[in-house]
Amino acid sequence: MTVVIDDSSGSPGTHALIIGVSAYDYLLGNSKGRFSKQGSASGFGQLTAAARSAARFATWLMNDYRRKGFPLRSLRVLLSPATEDEVSENLKDMLEKDSIPTRDNVATAFREFKKAAARNPNNIAIVYVAGHGVQFTNTGAVLLLSDFAHPDHEEERYRGAVDMRAMHESMTYTNGARSQFWFVDICRQRAPDAQDFEELAGVLKFNKDIYGAAACSPLFLSASTGEQAFAKPGELTLFCEALMLALVEGHAASSDGERSSPWLVSTSGLQMYLRKTVDLLADNGDEKQLIECTGIFNDEVFHECENAPKVDLTIQIKDGMIGGHYSAKLSHLDRVLYDDHTTWPLCARVPAGLYKIEVTTLTTKEKDSDNLKLAPPSRLKELPL
Known part of the structure; x- marks a missing residue:
């Protein structure tokens, strides 16, 4: 349903899940003229950069991602673009008909992605998501999906949402991929209706084991707790722009300087570069955006540059x-x-x-x-x- 690439191999490799939500069916300004009381009250509208950023990252994975011994073996992509130009024609042609990031599709994609990543204990797993986001606790990071605020979800108001912090932990603490890299490109402000309820139900999350842990599983959050994440309208999010500079241009790469030494992008290089560059990009727009890094950090290689940057x-x-x-x-x-x-x-x-x-x-x-x-x-x- 959401598979762009899947060779079903048990050999070590890289498995990725990409989600980008720009168009929301029940938020203000939706293209179908739908009305939802919760959607209207939330104050959230349509986006122009989330699906574009997710599509850009997915395209980079397909064309330019390099990790010796760990080729890209599976790629699952769910996108809801608000405009035609958010997704390149090449990627658009590869997407299957039902690749919209609804609650049901995302739940299925996560289950299949988790299985694929667990085929070999030495696998690498990569997750990138972008869209509207909220939090219910200081550590929370909840992505709103395309069917958020569906009228039928009134008794489970956040059924159209996925708890990215919980999903990260469910895969980190399990017998799955040894190395994982999570990029969560969302705002993390308090949910607008949280003050009216003791508990809001419906958020998608998976079980978390009490044993086992990945050797490396950093979680890069595009905004610190309670803060916004910004984008250039009609372009990329600031977080994705920085991430692409880090990877495509190799700005986060390092080498020991010897004649044939490879230039590698590592977790520590990403952390330092993203923190500095996102802050600078936001400051250029008179805004403030500080990324937050958590999870299990080892200085693992994420990407190998083909040539010296x-x-x-x-x-x-x-x-x-x-x-x-x-x-x-x-x-x-x-x-x-x-x-x-x-x-x-x-x-x-x-x-x-x-x-x-x-x-x-x-x-x-x-x-x-x-x-x-x-x-x-x-x-x-x-x-x-």
């Missing part, structure tokens, strides 16, 4: 120094990129790695050299050394 390098002369007094030679892997360079600043986009810079002070003919370890996304170096 690009670095925006700037070499400039320190204030007060005369630029015409300096000449530089820049080399990488025995290849000279710039020789006797005297025009400042030098701005170049170069592969990350270990470089050597040799500087000559022209007035005295003195020479000096240094090693530059260039890591994405940018590096500023001032002369003299």
Whole structure:
């Protein structure tokens, strides 16, 4: 029903579940003109970035995800786009007819995903969800599904919702995939009707075992408790934008710097990069958004870059120094990129790695050299050394 890829193999591999909800059937502005008392009272409306972000991440998984020995063996995708352009034609063609993230479809997808991830104890499991979100406790993270606020759910008001924190724990504490990575891209403000009820029923959650635990299972929450997660209308969420920079551009990758060392995106690299970049993107829009990371953290590799990421390098002369007094030679892997360079600043986009810079002070003919370890996304170096 929701399967885009599934080779049913028992060999080690990666299994993923992607959910993106932009169009809501019973919230304000729905395309079918439906009315729901709860939907109207909630104040929630339609979104334009959630399904787009989920689709973007799913496409990256299909085309560019790399983990040696762990190919993508299954991919389940549920999307409810609000506009036609939210999902690429290639992915749209691969989606089966009933791939809408309703309560029933999501419950089925999670069960099948959990089974697939447990086929081999060395498997990797990846989850990405985006849409409206609420919380009932300070640690909560509940994703609202496309049939949230259905009139028939009045006695189980949150039947059209899934508790992502509980789902994470149900898979973390079980005999399933050894390594798991969870990305929950939702707001985490208090549910609007929580003050009117002692308990609100219906939220989807699975059993949690009392034994066993994954070796690595970080949960990246796009917003801290009680706070909002933002998006650029008609574009990606800020969290997904940062995540794509981390992975596609390799901005969260690191290497030990040796000649043939791979550039790897790890859990620690993701945590540091996402925290810094989401905060910066939000600040650029005069908003505040801090991600929260929890779960079981080990410094596990999430993605292996095919090539060294690009670095925006700037070499400039320190204030007060005369630029015409300096000449530089820049080399990488025995290849000279710039020789006797005297025009400042030098701005170049170069592969990350270990470089050597040799500087000559022209007035005295003195020479000096240094090693530059260039890591994405940018590096500023001032002369003299």
